[in-house]
Amino acid sequence: MSNVIQTPTLLAAAITTALLAGCAGQATSESTAAPAAEKSMAAAPMAMAGPAPLAPLGEPPIPPDNLQSPAKIELGKILFFDPRLGGDASTGCSTCHEPDQGWAWAEDFSRGYPGTVHWRNSQTIINSAYFPRQFWAGSASSNESQARGAARGGVAGNGEADIMEARLRVIPEYVERFREAFGTQWPIVRDAWRAIASFERTLVQRDTPLDKYLLGDKSALDADQLKGKEIFEGKGGCIQCHNGAITSDQDFHNIGIPPNKRWEEDGLAQITFRFEQYAKGQTQEGYRKAKSDWGFYYRSKNAWDKGKFRTAPLRYLKYTAPYMHNGVFYTLEEVVDFYDRGGFDEDGRTTLFPENKSSLIKPLGLTDDEKGALIAFLESMSGEEMLMDKPAMPEYAPLFTLAELEAAQEAK
Template sequence: MHIKKVTLSLVATAVAAVFMGCQATAGKQANAAAPDKMPAAKMAMKSSAPPALAPLGKAPIPPDNKLTSAKVELGKLLFFDPRVGGDASTGCSTCHEPEQGWAWAEDFSRGYPGTVHWRNSQSIINSAYFPRQFWAGSASSNEKQAKSAAKGGVAGNGEDDIMEARLALIPEYRKRFKEVFGTEWPIIDDVWHAISAFERTMNTTGDYEVPLDKYLKGDKSALSEEQVRGMALFNGKAGCINCHNGELTTDSDFHNIGVPPNKRWEEDGLAQITFRFEQYAKGQTEEGYRTAKSDWGFYYRSKNKWDKGKFRTAPLRYIAYTAPYMHNGVFYTLEEVIDFYNRGGVDEEGRTTLFPETKTKLIKPLGLTDQEKEDLLAFLEAFSGPEIEMEKPEQPPYAPLFTLAELKAAQEAK
């Protein structure tokens, strides 16, 4: 069913406020005196040659969250358990489905019931390696990402005490939390630690190593001739290496590469409500709230004008399974992505970012031939190995309110 186009107006504002329980008002003009351009010192840092691609090493493990098999198993249960959320319907796996690249195969991710998310869901695969999580880098670890997602208004919408109370009513969880963390009852911060422990085992290493890493380690048969030609384009004419580099295949920095707005905001009323709510939630200025027509990206974090429309460089490993692409899911195939870059950050309709003043100069027409585009596509496929599959575990049940013996005794007493 098609949703009729609605106007982004004060009506949407009011609905968003009521629906999401948002009592906030738009923030005051932030950093009004901030310069319009990136500081020269930061621009100078960008002039050095990018790191070469490198094979993925071992995932870093934080000293305050050591991995144990019991903790990983507990985290696996919690990852798939929707009771870690607001109304026991939306858990981690709701937006990070194993069958969909451990992400969500639509432009916008799923949202809490009655909402829709406003950005594309990123895969949890290899997330242990990244110093910045989410498209705008708002979380610095898996633990903070899990907490933010489970409690976010358009994602999990969970409350700490409610989630803890639910888990405390489940004997299996009480047993496991005591074994792993030594507590009599599940503590919410330990929930994030357990989920993160599980996520840190979900990597493209070992049996899931990608062909590119095998090649970089010395197995020259791991790539085809076409892929080797594509790698030369990646490192040279196509310029992909400028941002997709090093071990992580990302510089973990933020760039405006010209991605146009998602048209869904023009025709999906629920998406519009979410969009306006997020403007409030992220401290948008009053003027920005009234006029925004696209995602302002890293600006919500920095409040610097030169960061409008910038997003964290997405990693490339496992991309064969994580379509659609970009922060708003506007491209559903890697062929579309290559064409977008080849045109210089412009889609097939001639659309580009609404913030041309911050668009990186790294993005420019490439002049790739059809054969070169095929070679580059073949190389991008080398960033993905076997699909990481997993059956969803059976969720432990709540404790019964009465045992059968207690029920029998009550009936006999009557």
């Protein structure tokens, strides 16, 4: 495995980006702006300051209330792969974040809990230690809360805290490992999220060709990639949202992604989609009529946030296809063509909320050579694939024999 080292508001996102990049600059915020006059006012800071320049990744931030330790990291690694930290002991973190699939899941929608299919694309956890916002709609502010939310989510882990904690307590190796990592007599489920977060903070890649170039090795990018970098920062306009050290402004934008056609023909996906509408407090009209993912709206309940999603970081994207929140594009060529058309797919489809479509999305007029160079540059944001073997799972305590039970009864 390469490059393994030993996570919530708009202001926090801006501060984190500035700290990681070692530079000033803030991208336009569209997530809280109203449609008309307020949007134009929100655009003013960007016109003055401009987006943060690309920068190499520094050391991942470690929260003071969950410091790293070898015992905690190793425990988190095992728990990450253990499906018993979920509802029916079939679905764990690695079920949707497979190391050989980009630490994500290589289908449009992620895997779901038995009887469901997830309704969004699985995002990689590589470099997630840097993200002040987790999930496509930014509903978690740290690796700890992300782990908890995924394990307990109805279409992901579907776990109950008391049941998961009880399982951990009847596995002797876990009792010992939790005691070593956290000093507790018995495993506490909250500490499981802390351990998983500690492990995820070791999944960091900082030696990509782009990082090497930005750190002074001017031979790290070839001529085609340098041309792509120029397009990324200029004609392509990519840097307006994909900026700073983590290549994301961590804001929310409607870029025109059309609905996934799978919802038209997959009954299980339709059921899951309707469940999510209900679970996220959708209005009755919205529940009945929604034909696509409404994104950040589910959190803000503002009409102008329909169809907005957190800007996806571009690091490690070489291994994380398909792309976008609903996995509608399977290649980088499709992604670049989509942006080149001004936010339309090859069938001319765009978001079902065109009134919210970002003004940053417009036809680019890229030539085939420019598209190729841009893709070459995007791939420079990935280093070697980071793989890992699944660790051995600890076993439950052996069952009592009949003789032991009889002896216990006699002792009473």
